[in-house]
Amino acid sequence: MAPDIVDMPQRQKLVIVGNGMAPGRMLEELLKRSPRAYDITIFNAEPRVNYDRIMLSPVLSAEKKFEDIIIHDDGWYAANDITLHKGKRVARIDRDAKVVEAEDGTSASYDRLVLATGSSPFIIPVPGHDLPGVMAYRDLDDVDAMVEAAERGGQAVVIGGGLLGLEAAAGLQMRGMDVTVIHLMPTLMERQLDTAAGHLLRQAVEARGIKVLTEANTQSITEKDGKVSGVQLEDGQLLPADIVVMAVGIKPSSGIAKDAGLTVGRGISVDDTLCTSDPAVSAVGECVEHRGMCYGLVAPLYEMAKTLAANLAGEEASYTGSVTSTKLKVTGINLFSAGDFADAEGREEIVLRDASNGVYRRLVLEDNRIVGAVLHGDVADGAWFFDLIKRGTDISEMRDTVIFGQGFAGGTPLDPTAAVAALPDDGEICGCNGICKGTIVEAIGELGLKDVEGVRMHTKASASCGSCTGLVEQLLTLSLGDEYDPAGVPPMCGCTDLGHGDVRRLIVAKNLKTIPDVMQELEWKSSCGCAKCRPALNYYLLAAWPGEYTDDNQSRFINERVHANIQKDGTYSVVPRMWGGITSADELRAIADVTDKFNVPTVKVTGGQRIDLLGIQKEDLPAVWADLNAAGLVSGHAYGKALRTVKTCVGTDWCRFGTQDSTGFGIRIEKFMWGSWTPAKVKMAVSGCPRNCAEATCKDVGVICVDSGYEIHFAGAAGLEIKGTVVLGHASTEDEALEIIVAVTQLYREQAYYLERIHKWAARVGIDTVREQIMDDVDRRKALFERFCYSQKFSQIDPWAERAQGDQAHEFMPLADLTRMQAAE
Amino acid sequence: MTINTDFIDIGTVEDVPVRGSRLVKTPDATIAIFKTIGGQIFAIEDKCPHLSGPLSQGIVHGNRVTCPLHNLVIDLSNGQADGPDGGPNGKCVKTFPIEIVDGRILLKPIDVPSEKVA
Numbered sequence: 001m002a003p004d005i006v007d008m009p010q011r012q013k014l015v016i017v018g019n020g021m022a023p024g025r026m027l028e029e030l031l032k033r034s035p036r037a038y039d040i041t042i043f044n045a046e047p048r049v050n051y052d053r054i055m056l057s058p059v060l061s062a063e064k065k066f067e068d069i070i071i072h073d074d075g076w077y078a079a080n081d082i083t084l085h086k087g088k089r090v091a092r093i094d095r096d097a098k099v100v101e102a103e104d105g106t107s108a109s110y111d112r113l114v115l116a117t118g119s120s121p122f123i124i125p126v127p128g129h130d131l132p133g134v135m136a137y138r139d140l141d142d143v144d145a146m147v148e149a150a151e152r153g154g155q156a157v158v159i160g161g162g163l164l165g166l167e168a169a170a171g172l173q174m175r176g177m178d179v180t181v182i183h184l185m186p187t188l189m190e191r192q193l194d195t196a197a198g199h200l201l202r203q204a205v206e207a208r209g210i211k212v213l214t215e216a217n218t219q220s221i222t223e224k225d226g227k228v229s230g231v232q233l234e235d236g237q238l239l240p241a242d243i244v245v246m247a248v249g250i251k252p253s254s255g256i257a258k259d260a261g262l263t264v265g266r267g268i269s270v271d272d273t274l275c276t277s278d279p280a281v282s283a284v285g286e287c288v289e290h291r292g293m294c295y296g297l298v299a300p301l302y303e304m305a306k307t308l309a310a311n312l313a314g315e316e317a318s319y320t321g322s323v324t325s326t327k328l329k330v331t332g333i334n335l336f337s338a339g340d341f342a343d344a345e346g347r348e349e350i351v352l353r354d355a356s357n358g359v360y361r362r363l364v365l366e367d368n369r370i371v372g373a374v375l376h377g378d379v380a381d382g383a384w385f386f387d388l389i390k391r392g393t394d395i396s397e398m399r400d401t402v403i404f405g406q407g408f409a410g411g412t413p414l415d416p417t418a419a420v421a422a423l424p425d426d427g428e429i430c431g432c433n434g435i436c437k438g439t440i441v442e443a444i445g446e447l448g449l450k451d452v453e454g455v456r457m458h459t460k461a462s463a464s465c466g467s468c469t470g471l472v473e474q475l476l477t478l479s480l481g482d483e484y485d486p487a488g489v490p491p492m493c494g495c496t497d498l499g500h501g502d503v504r505r506l507i508v509a510k511n512l513k514t515i516p517d518v519m520q521e522l523e524w525k526s527s528c529g530c531a532k533c534r535p536a537l538n539y540y541l542l543a544a545w546p547g548e549y550t551d552d553n554q555s556r557f558i559n560e561r562v563h564a565n566i567q568k569d570g571t572y573s574v575v576p577r578m579w580g581g582i583t584s585a586d587e588l589r590a591i592a593d594v595t596d597k598f599n600v601p602t603v604k605v606t607g608g609q610r611i612d613l614l615g616i617q618k619e620d621l622p623a624v625w626a627d628l629n630a631a632g633l634v635s636g637h638a639y640g641k642a643l644r645t646v647k648t649c650v651g652t653d654w655c656r657f658g659t660q661d662s663t664g665f666g667i668r669i670e671k672f673m674w675g676s677w678t679p680a681k682v683k684m685a686v687s688g689c690p691r692n693c694a695e696a697t698c699k700d701v702g703v704i705c706v707d708s709g710y711e712i713h714f715a716g717a718a719g720l721e722i723k724g725t726v727v728l729g730h731a732s733t734e735d736e737a738l739e740i741i742v743a744v745t746q747l748y749r750e751q752a753y754y755l756e757r758i759h760k761w762a763a764r765v766g767i768d769t770v771r772e773q774i775m776d777d778v779d780r781r782k783a784l785f786e787r788f789c790y791s792q793k794f795s796q797i798d799p800w801a802e803r804a805q806g807d808q809a810h811e812f813m814p815l816a817d818l819t820r821m822q823a824a825e
Numbered sequence: 826m827t828i829n830t831d832f833i834d835i836g837t838v839e840d841v842p843v844r845g846s847r848l849v850k851t852p853d854a855t856i857a858i859f860k861t862i863g864g865q866i867f868a869i870e871d872k873c874p875h876l877s878g879p880l881s882q883g884i885v886h887g888n889r890v891t892c893p894l895h896n897l898v899i900d901l902s903n904g905q906a907d908g909p910d911g912g913p914n915g916k917c918v919k920t921f922p923i924e925i926v927d928g929r930i931l932l933k934p935i936d937v938p939s940e941k942v943a
Contacts, residue, residue, distance in 0.1 A: 231865065405847060526886070528886045528887045530861045531898075534886065535884070554843070554845050554884070554885065555844075556884075557881040566879075566893050568876070568894065570878065724861075810842060810845075814833055814849060815849050815858055816833075816836055818833065818835075818851040818934060820848060
């Protein structure tokens with residue numbers, strides 16, 4: 001064999017089969033411990049990146065969209081040098097040769113192999129189970145199929161009244177279908193709930209308009225015209241159905257492990273180090289059977305992932321099984337269960353019921369320790385009970401009050417934050433991600449976090465299913481006192497309780513396309529909005545539906561409605577565009593002529609290298625524009641939440657220090673981007689060398705030309721606040737620089753709140769996040785660029801020319817002039 | 826001078842944009858004619874009691890308009906400003922009587938005490 005030309009120790013090859021949440025978490029933990037230990041390859045049967053599967057229910061109910069639940073995007077795999085084979089299902093494992101091979105022949109050899117094949121939905125083998133219209137509820141393809149079916153309306157039957165079945169039913173019902181849940185057992189979610197809680201749950205589900213049939217055994221699925229038409233029950237009932245969703249459970253996917261000769265029980269058998277019967281092969285997640293248990297909830301999978309990562313990194317760690325808790329993710333139904341609550345010898349129970357409020361709490365005790373808890377209605381104490389279960393705390397001291405929750409335990413006063421305050425630092429707050437109180441409190445203090453979003457971004461707490469958001473808020477209150485606003489997100493205005501972010505998200509999620517639709521669907525409190533929310537909604541709709549949404553002129557501030565700036569005396573100022581600050585004798589002559597003809601009182605040079613004509617009467621605007629248009633001058637958008645100016649220096653054209661054609665590039669940017677509406681005004685500049693004569697480093701986006709190309713800056717400000725820019729990245733060609741500038745502007749257009757300048761937006765979402773999306777993820781950058789270009793098709797029309805030709809004439813002419821009538825008397 | 830005491834035909838209801846306004850110039854004042862989302866027509870002086878901003882240029886929402894200069898909100902039906910004391914110095918905007926006949930707007934361009942006029 002020829003000697004290896006690279007004089008470096010060969011990294012061990014790690015191959016992972018499956019790309020769900022368990023291996024995703026395992027990789028994060030592994031890379032954190034030892035980033036360069038392995039050369040990593042992933043085979044994923046699904047044709048996409050890793051996403052948060054437990055958030056599929058909010059996607060189904062349209063409360064979230066797929067992009068919101070992505071955990072690792074393409075950029076993450078690239079940044080970590082991981083080869084991801086999307087849409088490639090592994091067909092076989094050759095353990096002797098240490099090679100895995102996909103169905104299409106792609107193969108990879110390994111030193112260590114991790115099986116994370118997950119689970120597959122259990123399909124009851126009744127006649128008709130394979131008809132079109134019968135679906136499972138497992139991955140995004142299933143959700144897409146359900147959403148598509150729900151668009152046609154009609155009736156849905158969900159087989160299975162467990163966690164998944166009920167979430168599917170609620171989602172389909174929110175999508176407008178008529179839904180019936182059929183369940184084999186006498187009560188819903190019998191594996192997690194006792195009969196009393198099951199009964200309360202049934203009432204809550206039925207109150208949402210979902211029909212529930214229990215002790216209903218499916219005999220067959222009936223067919224008409226080659227697709228499903230209904231469900232035939234054993235008792236003779238026939239339920240008509242346009243779709244049937246099977247959500248009766250999952251079974252570990254252990255087929256390839258079995259074929260490869262590994263020990264397999266219900267799932268792939270592993271020991272406490274998550275090793276299979278072959279020491280080179282480990283397994284993690286739902287495909288695993290550990291100490292006789294198979295898990296389908298996220299918390300145990302994450303615990304396994306952590307153990308496996310530690311072992312792969314050469315540490316010694318063991319997994320000894322998990323106590324699990326469950327929370328139903330259906331908006332408006334509050335349910336929590338944890339541990340074991342079956343009746344057994346030596347077990348006692350404490351029960352609290354408040355029927356009229358739908359509150360039910362049951363604790364199962366063994367030797368004065370809580371072993372199981374079921375909560376319905378008020379689930380705020382769930383985390384506390386779960387903590388007591390996991391720790392095996394002796395509760396004899398507080399037995400009389402324990403059922404009332406932590407607020408009352410030990411006779412402490414009812415302070416909403418007392419519960420969290422009393423938790424020890426290693427008390428778990430976020431079950432999904434295994435984040436403890438201490439970690440969160442430390443992050444709040446050290447990183448100066450001020451809100452839930454910040455905590456999510458930096459610690460991952462409440463970033464998965466979100467059910468611990470309340471606890472995170474309490475920790476913020478505890479740490480920050482009055483500084484934290486418990487209302488969380490400030491509402492857009494008095495017309496709604498929703499914040500800007502929620503409104504933007506819901507406009508897209510609910511496919512809302514007009515201002516009245518938004519107000520109706522999002523339950524606006526006023527009939528017609530106000531001067532704060534209407535311009536914001538108009539912008540959000542314009543940005544979300546380019547080419548489709550019709551601009552609502554009456555919802556724009558006067559400056560944007562008449563394309564000029566109102567002044568204190570009710571007259572207007574007019575600023576024609578001078579591309580990159582370059583003008584000519586003809587343009588200046590036209591400006592001088594307009595000044596004379598319309599008696600313009602003040603002509604001023606602006607800070608953005610333009611000329612401002614102040615004091616023009618509104619009625620004169622169309623005529624002023626017509627004259628300016630005739631000389632080739634168009635609207636400068638000095639009045640708009642839009643691209644204002646691109647300031648330039650003379651660059652290589654004249655300057656002895658210039659490194660690039662800064663003037664030409666500034667003009668190119670301005671010609672490319674003018675007319676685009678943005679959340680707030682956008683000012684740019686291009687300086688031809690680091691001496692920075694165009695003052696690019698206090699702009700929203702600025703460029704400093706250097707010998708090697710273009711340094712792109714952003715998030716500067718020189719207004720109410722003064723702030724220098726930060727570097728976004730470097731581009732070696734003008735085309736690349738333009739792509740970056742356009743993409744970051746588009747990202748800002750899609751994410752920022754109305755009137756939020758780029759620097760505020762960047763501070764809110766994080767400078768690094770912006771950099772990752774624009775500089776590291778080239779595919780994403782190109783997609784943003786394309787979306788900007790598409791929206792420009794509908795915005796690059798000179799509004800002055802339109803109005804000079806008579807558009808919106810009513811804006812500029814009085815309805816009647818009674819002064820003349822009187823004069824005629 | 827009889828002209829200022831009678832109702833004068835100033836145009837049609839259609840001439841005024843919904844959630845918008847048009848102006849009528851008179852020797853004494855400039856009057857803004859507003860049309861609300863419900864199609865109601867109001868006439869008030871085009872002058873904010875705060876710093877004389879042109880109310881006609883504001884955003885119309887419900888039966889109210891927000892002044893374009895400093896965001897004072899004025900009730901079109903009575904000219905009162907929003908706020909605990911009815912706006913700066915308790916002032917309000919002059920309103921004018923309106924009649925709608927066969928889709929035409931008739932305006933009586935004289936001052937009236939604040940009251941709902943249409």
